[in-house]
Amino acid sequence: MFNTRVKIKELLASEQTGHEVTVMGWIRTFRNNQFIALNDGSTNNNLQVVVELGLLDEATLKRLTTGASIKVIGEVVASLGKGQKVEVKAKTLEVLGDSDAEKYPLQPKKHSLEFLREKAHLRFRTNTFGSVFRLRNSLAFAVHKFFNEKGFVYLNTPIITSSDAEGAGEMFRVTTLPFDNPPRNEDGSVNYTEDFFGKSTNLTVSGQLEGELGAMAFSEIYTFGPTFRAENSNTTRHLAEFWMIEPEMAFNDIEDNMNLAEEFIQYLIRYAMEHNMEDLEFLDARLADEEKSKPVAERSEFGLIEKLKFVVDNQFERITYTEAIQILLDSPAYKKKKFKYDVAWGIDMQSEHERYLVEKHFKKPVIVTGYPAAIKAFYMRLNDNCEEGKQTVAAMDILAPGIGEIVGGSQREERLDKLEKRMNEMHIPLEEMSWYLDTRRFGSVPHAGFGLGFERMVLFVTGMTNIRDVIPFARTPKNCEF
Ligand code: 4AD
Numbered sequence: 001m002f003n004t005r006v007k008i009k010e011l012l013a014s015e016q017t018g019h020e021v022t023v024m025g026w027i028r029t030f031r032n033n034q035f036i037a038l039n040d041g042s043t044n045n046n047l048q049v050v051v052e053l054g055l056l057d058e059a060t061l062k063r064l065t066t067g068a069s070i071k072v073i074g075e076v077v078a079s080l081g082k083g084q085k086v087e088v089k090a091k092t093l094e095v096l097g098d099s100d101a102e103k104y105p106l107q108p109k110k111h112s113l114e115f116l117r118e119k120a121h122l123r124f125r126t127n128t129f130g131s132v133f134r135l136r137n138s139l140a141f142a143v144h145k146f147f148n149e150k151g152f153v154y155l156n157t158p159i160i161t162s163s164d165a166e167g168a169g170e171m172f173r174v175t176t177l178p179f180d181n182p183p184r185n186e187d188g189s190v191n192y193t194e195d196f197f198g199k200s201t202n203l204t205v206s207g208q209l210e211g212e213l214g215a216m217a218f219s220e221i222y223t224f225g226p227t228f229r230a231e232n233s234n235t236t237r238h239l240a241e242f243w244m245i246e247p248e249m250a251f252n253d254i255e256d257n258m259n260l261a262e263e264f265i266q267y268l269i270r271y272a273m274e275h276n277m278e279d280l281e282f283l284d285a286r287l288a289d290e291e292k293s294k295p296v297a298e299r300s301e302f303g304l305i306e307k308l309k310f311v312v313d314n315q316f317e318r319i320t321y322t323e324a325i326q327i328l329l330d331s332p333a334y335k336k337k338k339f340k341y342d343v344a345w346g347i348d349m350q351s352e353h354e355r356y357l358v359e360k361h362f363k364k365p366v367i368v369t370g371y372p373a374a375i376k377a378f379y380m381r382l383n384d385n386c387e388e389g390k391q392t393v394a395a396m397d398i399l400a401p402g403i404g405e406i407v408g409g410s411q412r413e414e415r416l417d418k419l420e421k422r423m424n425e426m427h428i429p430l431e432e433m434s435w436y437l438d439t440r441r442f443g444s445v446p447h448a449g450f451g452l453g454f455e456r457m458v459l460f461v462t463g464m465t466n467i468r469d470v471i472p473f474a475r476t477p478k479n480c481e482f
């Protein structure tokens with residue numbers, strides 16, 4: 001058996017000394033031909049391994065370079081150095097894999113995030129990305145824990161689909177047809193009956209519609225999987241491949257939906273604070289350091305942990321879209337023509353508007369409800385008794401400071417006649433969506449759900465500012481490395 005090692009996190013947490021352990025990991029630094037800082041990814045805190053003079057020959061000592069992997073058997077002893085209580089005095093040391101110091105891209109110094117993005121295959125070995133991805137892992141686990149505790153059924157919705165859930169038309173096509181010479185119909189259009197599935201298919205943009213089918217039987221389900229959008233948005237908030245959590249609840253209205261989303265977000269943050277404080281403290285310090293390089297006026301008022309505590313301890317603000325527009329119209333920013341995009345009832349709020357609301361006006365997460373029907377998806381429930389010309393739907397978006405939209409959801413239109421009418425108006429073919437409409441034909445119930453963008457949540461919790469830095473391998477326009 002090879003794996004007799006103890007994890008460095010565990011070793012550092014116990015103050016026991018005098019016993020023998022095996023540790024394995026990658027060398028971060030080697031100083032004075034004597035002190036190895038060893039890391040195995042379980043924590044950012046390196047284990048100090050002491051190599052006493054005479055234990056290794058010259059040739060082996062030369063192989064102890066940054067990035068090399070080693071196996072050490074030694075005695076745990078109290079550490080005299082600052083920063084750690086225990087260290088390991090090596091009895092035997094074996095180099096598992098060499099790392100050419102001249103060629104290894106990660107030198108023991110601070111690298112820019114841009115540089116590390118290009119070295120994404122190695123960046124997990126840095127403190128920043130170690131913390132980010134341990135937090136991502138923890139948050140993913142907390143997602144399942146939250147819904148499991150509530151009795152939701154985890155439903156895996158398909159990744160390849162023939163429906164366009166959002167009606168957005170920004171999908172990646174899935175095909176096995178030769179793209180340079182596909183079979184064609186008489187009118188010249190591509191003949192998809194000859195394609196793999198016998199029809200045109202794409203990668204899913206959302207699992208919601210299939211999720212609704214599950215909710216109509218299990219009452220409460222959630223999905224957690226990858227989704228794909230071919231929108232050409234090269235921003236710090238958009239990925240072409242991102243992970244989304246989509247709960248769907250029968251017997252729930254828009255208010256139940258808001259309550260669940262708020263509870264869910266606070267639960268995830270609390271979980272991270274209970275289980276990953278060490279990583280949060282590291283990222284907090286990192287962010288504070290970064291803030292120092294900004295002009296005073298642009299620095300954020302809160303530190304990372306302070307911000308997270310605030311969000312957990314305070315209710316989210318709840319306003320209607322109409323109120324949001326009024327706040328924007330009354331704002332100094334609007335009056336001084338600071339917004340690039342115009343503000344009027346009916347607009348699809350731009351990120352500058354959303355950020356004004358959360359960062360300048362309310363300074364906390366905000367849930368906006370009652371959006372104009374014209375800018376929202378077909379399945380959202382039409383609100384009754386709307387003002388003439390201002391038809392709204394029971395939609396809700398949650399906007400978070402520093403991020404903008406983090407959740408999008410709605411109560412669904414459960415009334416068959418109203419849904420069919422809306423689909424017709426939006427030119428959505430009823431026959432193709434017959435399976436979806438069946439839920440409204442056979443035992444329809446009021447129901448609601450939402451989608452939380454997982455990477456945006458990880459951004460919020462880690463305080464990172466670019467979404468490319470919170471997913472292991474980012475897919476963005478013109479970029480699909482690794
Ligand atoms: O608002 P969206 O488009 O909503 C839906 O897809 C619904 N079907 C969800 C539902 O009701 N079940 O997307 C939901 C969330 C957004 O609020 C955002 O956090 C995230 O998904 N998101 C993205 N994250 C990263 N990159 C992108 N390109 C994203 N597009 C949406």
Ligand code: MG
Pocket residue numbers: 397405407408
């Ligand atoms: Mg949305």
